[in-house]
Amino acid sequence: MRGEWWKNGLQLNLRIEPIGLVLAVIYAFACWGARKLSLDQFYLPAGIRVAALLLCPPRLWPYLFLGEYAYFAQMRYPMIDKYGLTWVILASVSLMPTVAMIVRLHRRVVAATTQAWLLSVGAASAVAVTSLNLVLMHLLWPTPDVPLLTGAARYIVGDFIGILTVVPLALLWASRRTELTWTGRFLTPSIAALALMILTGMASVLIPAESATVKTSLQLLMALPAIALTCLLGWRGAAIAVPSLNLIIGLTTPKPYPLAFDPTTFTTQMVMAIASIALLLFGSRITHFYHHYRIRDDGEKNALKLARNSHIASEKSLRERALHLRKLGDGIEISLKEVVNWLKSQGHHEIASGLLNTATVHSQQFRTQASMVYPTALDQLGLYVALHAGxxxxxxxxxxxxxxxxxxxxxxxxxxxxxxxxxxxxxxxxxxxxxxxxxxxxxxxxxxxxxxxxxxxxxxxxxxxxxxxxxxxxxxxxxxxxxxxxxxxxxxxxxxxxxxxxxxxxxxxxxxxxxxxxxxxxxxxxxxxxxxxx
Incomplete structure (x- = not known):
């Protein structure tokens, strides 16, 4: 009975998919490796979290939760004595569901809009995760050592840059079958732009620490190839240029200790974050208008093709009609000749001659009109002969x-x-x-x-x-x-x-x-x- 479930108990069917367990392990290792390369101002695990939720169907999200909790367990278990068990548990289990809810709300507009929705997902995720972290820190840490406003700016920018570094590449990979193939037209400018950005980034590393202005100038110069690539390839160019730009700057930032902070590079990264937003929006609009142009161009080509096919079909119909008229003319001539021969055999030569002359004139006019319905000479002898002889x-x-x-x-x-x-x-x-x-x-x-x-x-x-x-x-x-x-x-x-x-x-x-x-x-x-x- 439905009302006696509390007596009989509940039956739960738990189905575990092997691919989900593999996904959880891969996700945990990806976050662990990304954290080794991250800074407070360049936090790659935030991008991996959003990218995984976007690429995987909702039925596999529980395994992503499992991978996230495993990643946090190995990282924060040693912190229990210092920060307390309550903070470790709440700070670990609350982040992934929050970002999953944000992604879930955005999935309804993903298919109906351009790729600009990525900025909304990134900004909302960065603000939500940073807010949760700071609130739990100040509520549960014995002695919070992170200033509220300074920490918020640092963590929001770091998470947002991490999202803009990983998610565009993930979306580009997900759309590899729906977008145009990567021909030489796309590969050549992409390779050239990446080479210029890498060379400029390596040059900024070789600049002494005393020449901070020169180093910042070189880092800002990397935006020029990114802009050029976006103008050439639209959204795909921005999806390559923006992650490459942020990745080069993030990896070339000095890391004296894990999750370090470099104030000089932070200013450049904030400028690049604004430039990344502009490039993604610009590239998205370019691709949007290009798709509209391509649809309209394809429509025009199809319309012209249909017009040609309609003209050819109409000409075929006229050709059949002209051939039928010719057969009718041949039959009428044969019948008239038989009548003329019969009249001659009966001695009516004058009537036969008059009828033959009249039939010859009308037969010529009939054939002329039939040839104007369709120029049959054009099929075998060409246009010019049809104009001369028709x-x-x-x-x-x-x-x-x-x-x-x-x-x-x-x-x-x-x-x-x-x-x-x-x-x-x-x-x-x-x-x-x-x-x-x-x-x-x-x-x-x-x-x-x-x-x-x-x-x-x-x-x-x-x-x-x-x-x-x-x-x-x-x-x-x-x-x-x-x-x-x-x-x-x-x-x-x-x-x-x-x-x-x-x-x-x-x-x-x-x-x-x-x-x-x-x-x-x-x-x-x-x-x-x-x-x-x-």
């Missing part, structure tokens, strides 16, 4: 306003999608000028490649250079013609009397179609040299 050329000739196109370069080096985009953009530009402008129209195109790009430059212009394009035409060009060139990384420009369109692609996006194109008369040229077309 129905578009006949439509231009009938207007008596379009001069013979000047086409240069080899379009077969371009992908089919890019050629189709150039084809649609070119005929749309000519149609706009024929509908909204007066006078003759000239068409020029140049295919070529430069560096890692291939493309085509198209110019559709009025023959009269003194006649500028109207505002209506310019507005229609920007509204209807900018889409396709933009999808292929190009631009559309209206300059005085002409429309200039550039469509480009990388060679990996273009297919090798030279074997399928009959372009013996074409000449490859550089599309970047556009003066000949303008």
């Amino acid at each position: 129905g578009v050329r006949e439509s231009w000739d009938q207007s008596n306003r379009v001069s013979r196109p000047r086409l240069e370069g080899d379009p077969c080096m371009l992908s089919t999608g890019l050629q189709l985009a150039a084809y649609r953009a070119l005929i749309d530009a000519v149609s706009l000028l024929l509908e909204h402008e007066f006078g003759q129209v000239m068409v020029r195109a140049r295919c070529g490649g430069r560096a890692s790009q291939r493309g085509i430059l198209v110019v559709v212009a009025l023959l009269d250079s003194a006649q500028p394009l109207s505002d209506t035409t310019v507005a229609l060009v920007n509204e209807h013609l900018a889409g396709l060139p933009l999808a292929y990384g190009g631009v559309v420009q209206c300059r005085r009397n002409r429309i200039r369109m550039l469509l480009v692609e990388t060679p990996t996006h273009s297919s090798n179609r030279a074997a399928h194109c009959d372009s013996a008369d074409s000449r490859t040229s550089d599309f970047g040299n556009s003066r000949a077309l303008t």
